[in-house]
Every structure is written in structure tokens, then in C-alpha cells.
Amino acid sequence: MTIYQSGQINTNSLNVPDLYVQVLKPQNIALNDVSTGRIGLVGTATWGPVGTPVIVGSMGDCLSAFGPKQALASDIGTAVNIAIMQGASDFRCVRVSDGTDAAATGTLDGVSLTAMHTGSAGNALSATLVADPIITTHYTLSISHATLGSRSYRGTTWAVLATAVAADSMALVRIGLPSTVPALAAGSVTLAGGADGAAPTTAAFLGTDGATRTGLYALRGQGCALGILAGVSDSTSWTTQAAFGLGEGVYMIACGPAGDGIASAVAAKAAAGLDSYAVKLMFGDWLWWNDDTNGTMLVPPQAFVAGLLGGLSPERSSLNKELYGAIGSQKAGLVSGGTSQTYSTAELSALFAAGIDVICNPAPGGSYWAVRGGISTSSDGVSDDDSYTRLTNYLAETLNAGMGAFVGEVISATLFGDIRAVLLGTLSNMAASGILASASWAVVCDATNNPQAETALGYVRADVQVRYQGINRFFVVNLQGGASVTLAAATAG
Known part of the structure; x- marks a missing residue:
């Protein structure tokens, strides 16, 4: 008797009577989930490799890899600190420089x-x-x-x-x-003579996509679900960020310049031609943050949003979720100063109609700092919510990471059945974890959508439809009061 591993023996060529034991691989009934909370962060630092993604899971990791924090909007350590406070815990950080950096x-x-x-x-x-x-x-x-x-x-x-x-x-x-x-x-x-090179251009942040990747492009293949170019508010970068986000399945969190006005923000977005579910554009109302190293700082809203989404399941929206660590904004002023200017309904409407989100206080749920819109820059009402981008990317990346195992298999009813089983098992697992609603999908992979004319050429098609759960954006409570109101027995409390 001889024991063989799967694929090591051709059973059609046996000519010696004997016992042959073949160890088969376990049946794959579902795909492994991909990360939905990993943040790709491009910024400046006082230490660390330039243009290389570094794994960071805590502030200790960040400080060891990139040195002490600096009071800069582009600082990696500051952004990681803010994001961790919102619930994030998985980062791929890329340091950029203006070329004047030097070693001590x-x-x-x-x-x-x-x-x-x-x-x-x-x-x-x-x-x-x-x-x-x-x-x-x-x-x-x-x-x-x-x-x-x-x-x-x-x-x-x-x-x-x-x-x-x-x-x-x-x-x-x-x-x-x-x-x-x-x-x-x-x-x-x-040692002496070390320099940071801490004023890189927008082009440096975007980087190059050649044999050696730098900047944003260094995040290719890193499995990031969210992306930030820390402190970059240059509108000329937005469509490039959108293209990267679409290609890599990354939800890019962009922002406008500090102290921006609503009219100029709307005009800048229109001029940039930005209309994509791959980008979330935050209004240039930057936030005040009390840093444990550098004191009170004015910081871009990106890390707050990315950190929040990084801690949320992909079917959830940033809308109305409490943010931590903000002590004021440019519009509202510092909380310690006693000022509390808020956004009017008309101002919020103008921003949201243009596909621009904002962090402000109060929120629908009370007096706390929160993302007020929960939207991307898409002008399509079906795909403009955070949850659409994140869940679509999650599903696509999960399928992309596991379904390739079927390439090279013999096209048969068995193959169709195996493909259906894996897809159905994967979606069922997502429903069990609350990401999808029960029985909210349909999978077709059989002879009906794989005619012989196509399979003869090597084509196999699986058609997958998934219905997402909606987000409660417009909550209407109908109140009828008065002495003349007649109560329905079934609803009286």
C-alpha cells in the first residue's frame, strides 16, 4: 500500500493490483473574508523607510517605526493616533519626503x-x-x-x-x-544632521507606479480597505485617488483645504470632475485635536473618518457615529472657548447635494462630534452611501481573493455545483455575521448561463446578485396629539 497526496497519482494508468490511498484536500465550502478595517496611510515622519509600506498595529509600533510625532497635518503618527482613538487597529503606513531628507x-x-x-x-x-x-x-x-x-x-x-x-x-x-x-x-x-524632508508635493504623495512604487502606489496589493493622503487637500489629486480606489478596492478619504468655504468647495469638486463612490470628500472644516505630544493642533478630518470606518463592519455607515478626541472645529471654534457655531440645514444641504461630507457637532443623536452625511462623492443615489462602497469592495475583494482556485478545472456539472456551493456558503456566512440580510442573494452557475458555445472556448460565468441592507438616513416620526385623538387599540401603550 502506498499513500499519495491529491494529484500525485493518475488512477487511469494503474496496472498493478494494490491498495492506493489518495489524501484529498478538504472541500472548500466558503471563502475567507478579507480585511475591511485596514487603513493605508501616506504621510511624513521623523524616521523610517521612505516609499515602503510598514505594518503598524498600535501607537508603540508607529513610534518605533516612524519616530516621535510632529505638529504637522501630514504627520503619520498624529493620523495613526487619531484613527486608533476611533477604533482602528490595522495600518499600512508609507512615509514620503520632499527629497531633502537626510540621515544623521x-x-x-x-x-x-x-x-x-x-x-x-x-x-x-x-x-x-x-x-x-x-x-x-x-x-x-x-x-x-x-x-x-x-x-x-x-x-x-x-x-x-x-x-x-x-x-x-x-x-x-x-x-x-x-x-x-x-x-x-x-x-x-x-548623531546630528538628520532632516525630515517634511514638505513633499502632491506628486510625491501620489508617487510612482513603476517597477519601484512610491507614495500612494506603494499601497498596491496591501489589502487596504481605506486610504488617506494625510493632510493633502489639493483638488488635482482627487481623480487620481478615485482611480486608485476603484482599481484596488480602497475607499479613499480626501479633504478640502483648511478654512474652506462651502461655495468654493462645491466649485472645486465640480472643477475636478470628481464623481465616484471610491472617494469620500470631507469639507475643509478642520478639527482641533489635543495631542499628547504637541498640544492643541488643527488637523484634517481624514483620520477621524478612516479610523471610525476602520472599526465598523462594512455594511455600516459613518453617519451619526460618535467621534472621539475632537475639541473643536474651525467653524465651531474650540469647545474650551465657549463658541458653538453650527451648520444650518441649508448649508448641510448644499454640501450633501454636491457629494461633500462634514464632521460637526451636534449630530442627529445628540451633542457629540460625528460625520453628518455618511456619503461618498457619487452622484448616484443608490451608490452614494459609505456602506455601498465598503460592502461592494468587501464582496469584490473576497471573491477576488478566493475564486481563482477554480481556474484550470474541467468544466462540468460538478464544477458548476462546486462554484455555487462556495459562493452560497460565503454569502450565508456573511448573513450569519449580520453583514447581509438573510436570503438576500441569488447565485446562478449552471448550463442556463453557461451554454456550450461559451464553455467550449473556456468561459465559465457565475452570476451573483446581492441585495444590501439600507441605511436609515431620513427618519420620520409622525406625531398626532390632542384631546380628540382616537387611539388604535393595537398601538396604544
Whole structure:
């Protein structure tokens, strides 16, 4: 007897009588869900690789990867901080620069130490070389930073230390040895000369989409459901963001410039030709935020919205959900200042009719900061809600991630049945988790929509229809009062 794995034996070519055990793969009855809360964030930082997506799951991760926060609208750390407060916990962050970024450097006895990454955070890196108090030929090189952490290396020569540093994937510096390497000697140095390059252009934020991807395009294939170009309010970027969002299944959260007016915002959107369910455009009424590092800051609304949506299931809208950490807005002023100017119905109507959303206080549910419209920039009333974009992307990405396994299979009734089973199982699981309503889908994959003329050419088609759950946007309560009102027995309480 011989045991074979699935596909290792051709049962039609057997000529020796024997027992053949073939281990088959478990039946795939549903697809694995894709992430609906991952945020792709492009911004500036005081440390970290430029143009490379970095996984961040907490503020500790962010500070270690990108250094201390800065009081900038484009700062990655600030945006991550705000988004985490709203419920987000999964980020892919890409640092951009204006090209003037530089790595901090220092020397110990002619041996050069260069910060692993560019940025001003490197200027606080200290390197200390001390001899072992017992074995004096052994030295310890310690590299430390209050935010980035510390790394230590032991060796008897600079060459040994340089090798140890080069082998450390978490190293904070690189060591450059001179042609004549000195003997080890105790000493210390603080690196200097690091620069952030923290004023990148819109083009730098968008990046390039070639063999080496940078900026926004570095987020391709990262599985992001939401996207932010932190602090970018340039209307010329909006249609590019829309194209990226459509192609990657990413809901891009854009914004207008700080202190914008409603009329100018409406005009800018029209001039840009922006009309897409892939982009949510926030009005340029920026928010005041009390940062734990930089104090009171005026920040763009993007991270609040992305963080909120990142913590919500894909069938839900941002409309009327409470936001945390905002202490005022440009229109309302600082809460501590006692001002509370609000939006009129006419102002909100003008924004929403143009496909522009806004964060304000109060909300329909009470006196708290919230997204007031829950809409995208689409002019189609069927596809202009957050939930349409997010659920459509979720369904499409889930199918795209798993249905490719059927390519290359023999076209038969069995294949049709297997495809239907996986699709129905996947949709049923979504209903069980509340993403879809019960029995709100239809799947056809059989001979009726796969005629022989098409299957003979290798085509197989599965037609999937899914009815989404609506969002309560216009809640009407009919109240009838008076002494003459006659109560219906079935509704009297």
C-alpha cells in the first residue's frame, strides 16, 4: 500500500493490483473574508523607510517605526493616533519626503555611524562604547533613543561590531569602517544632521507606479480597505485617488483645504470632475485635536473618518457615529472657548447635494462630534452611501481573493455545483455575521448561463446578485396629539 497526496497519482494508468490511498484536500465550502478595517496611510515622519509600506498595529509600533510625532497635518503618527482613538487597529503606513531628507551621522575615533533611516529623530541617537569591567578586551556598543529604543552589541574589534550591527534587522545605525581601522576605545557621540524632508508635493504623495512604487502606489496589493493622503487637500489629486480606489478596492478619504468655504468647495469638486463612490470628500472644516505630544493642533478630518470606518463592519455607515478626541472645529471654534457655531440645514444641504461630507457637532443623536452625511462623492443615489462602497469592495475583494482556485478545472456539472456551493456558503456566512440580510442573494452557475458555445472556448460565468441592507438616513416620526385623538387599540401603550 502506498499513500499519495491529491494529484500525485493518475488512477487511469494503474496496472498493478494494490491498495492506493489518495489524501484529498478538504472541500472548500466558503471563502475567507478579507480585511475591511485596514487603513493605508501616506504621510511624513521623523524616521523610517521612505516609499515602503510598514505594518503598524498600535501607537508603540508607529513610534518605533516612524519616530516621535510632529505638529504637522501630514504627520503619520498624529493620523495613526487619531484613527486608533476611533477604533482602528490595522495600518499600512508609507512615509514620503520632499527629497531633502537626510540621515544623521556621527564618528567615534574615525569610525562613522550613520542613522539607519533619514529624519530628525536620528539627531537624538546616542552611541556609547564602553569596555567590559572584567574582560577589558571586550567592548559593548550601545545605541539608544528615547522613542526608537536601544540596541547593544559586544565585540573585540570594530570589524566584529560592524558585522553584528549589519546582521541586526532592528539596527538603528550603520557602521562605516575607515581604511585604517582603529582599536576600540571608550567614547560616546550623539548623531546630528538628520532632516525630515517634511514638505513633499502632491506628486510625491501620489508617487510612482513603476517597477519601484512610491507614495500612494506603494499601497498596491496591501489589502487596504481605506486610504488617506494625510493632510493633502489639493483638488488635482482627487481623480487620481478615485482611480486608485476603484482599481484596488480602497475607499479613499480626501479633504478640502483648511478654512474652506462651502461655495468654493462645491466649485472645486465640480472643477475636478470628481464623481465616484471610491472617494469620500470631507469639507475643509478642520478639527482641533489635543495631542499628547504637541498640544492643541488643527488637523484634517481624514483620520477621524478612516479610523471610525476602520472599526465598523462594512455594511455600516459613518453617519451619526460618535467621534472621539475632537475639541473643536474651525467653524465651531474650540469647545474650551465657549463658541458653538453650527451648520444650518441649508448649508448641510448644499454640501450633501454636491457629494461633500462634514464632521460637526451636534449630530442627529445628540451633542457629540460625528460625520453628518455618511456619503461618498457619487452622484448616484443608490451608490452614494459609505456602506455601498465598503460592502461592494468587501464582496469584490473576497471573491477576488478566493475564486481563482477554480481556474484550470474541467468544466462540468460538478464544477458548476462546486462554484455555487462556495459562493452560497460565503454569502450565508456573511448573513450569519449580520453583514447581509438573510436570503438576500441569488447565485446562478449552471448550463442556463453557461451554454456550450461559451464553455467550449473556456468561459465559465457565475452570476451573483446581492441585495444590501439600507441605511436609515431620513427618519420620520409622525406625531398626532390632542384631546380628540382616537387611539388604535393595537398601538396604544
